[in-house]
Amino acid sequence: MQKVHRRSSPACAFGFWFCLFASSPSMAQNFPTALVTIDPSVPASAARMVSYIISPLGQAPIGSSVEIPPLDPGAETILLASNSNNDTILAAMYSTGGTKKTFTSASTAVAISRLIQGPLPTGLTDAQMDSAIEATAEFPNLLSLINKDLAAGIPPQNDPGFPLSVTTVLGEALKAMAASQRAPISK
Numbered sequence: 517m518q519k520v521h522r523r524s525s526p527a528c529a530f531g532f533w534f535c536l537f538a539s540s541p542s543m544a545q546n547f548p549t550a551l552v553t554i555d556p557s558v559p560a561s562a563a564r565m566v567s568y569i570i571s572p573l574g575q576a577p578i579g580s581s582v583e584i585p586p587l588d589p590g591a592e593t594i595l596l597a598s599n600s601n602n603d604t605i606l607a608a609m610y611s612t613g614g615t616k617k618t619f620t621s622a623s624t625a626v627a628i629s630r631l632i633q634g635p636l637p638t639g640l641t642d643a644q645m646d647s648a649i650e651a652t653a654e655f656p657n658l659l660s661l662i663n664k665d666l667a668a669g670i671p672p673q674n675d676p677g678f679p680l681s682v683t684t685v686l687g688e689a690l691k692a693m694a695a696s697q698r699a700p701i702s703k
Contacts, residue, residue: 547573547583547584547585547586548583548584548586549581549582549583549584549615550571550581550582550584550595550610550615550616550617551579551580551581551615551616551617552569552576552578552579552580552581552582552595552597552608552616552617552618552619553578553579553616553617553618553619554566554578554597554606554618554619555618555619555620557620557621558606558619558620558621558666559666559667559669561666561667561669562605562606562666562667562669563578565599565605565669565671566578566597566598566599566605566606567598567599567600568597568598569582569595569596569597569598570582570595570596570597570598571583571584571585571593571595571610572584572585572593572594573585575598578597582595584610587611587612588612589612589613590611590612590641590642590643591611591612591642592609592610592611592612592630592642592646593609593610594607594608594609594610594627594630594631595607595608595609595610595617595619595627596627597619599671603671603673603674604628604671604672604673605666605671605672606619606620606621606623606624606666607619607623607624607627607628607631608620608623608624608626608627609623609626609627609630609642609646611642611643621659621662621663621666622650622659624662624672625649625655625658625659625662625682625685626646626649626650628672628673628682629649629658629682629685629686629689630642630645630646630649632682632683632686633645633686633690637690637693637694639697640693644693645689645693648689648690648692648693649685649686649689651689651692652684652685652688652689652692653688654681654684654685654688655685657681658681658682658684658685661675661677661678661681662678665678
């Protein structure tokens with residue numbers, strides 16, 4: 517495994533939890549690791565923009581292993597692929613039990629929606645929320661926007677339509693999850 521480089525500034529941009537782990541080098545001892553790669557479907561121009569991968573425990577070059585915090589079974593944590601300006605190019609949710617994660621446009625759409633969401637509503641699992649996000653009417657539009665930006669070599673977060681699309685996806689997903697929890701259970 518390559519050494520994980522710790523920098524607090526990019527991770528701290530994503531909240532206290534990220535900041536806490538990424539800025540605490542003494543905490544990283546024998547944590548599980550994941551090999552992170554970029555899917556061939558991602559345009560080469562976008563893949564070349566990626567300088568490093570950020571996990572809650574630090575950062576590492578693409579194609580190397582990053583440390584992952586210990587997670588409860590079925591839980592997820594976010595991984596970010598960033599450029600030298602700390603712009604997020606790609607993202608993915610890493611779930612327990614794996615040893616490899618591949619960044620795609622779809623993983624970016626789900627992960628950024630989850631990042632904006634914050635903690636899961638009570639009673640929902642990570643997998644349920646991920647599925648609800650992918651099932652929204654707005655998800656194909658968000659995916660199209662991300663693909664367009666990646667093909668143009670633009671970090672998706674810099675697209676003026678990105679925030680609205682992400683928040684629309686998240687709103688639709690949360691509304692669907694709330695409705696499904698209120699639905700009567702059939703026998």
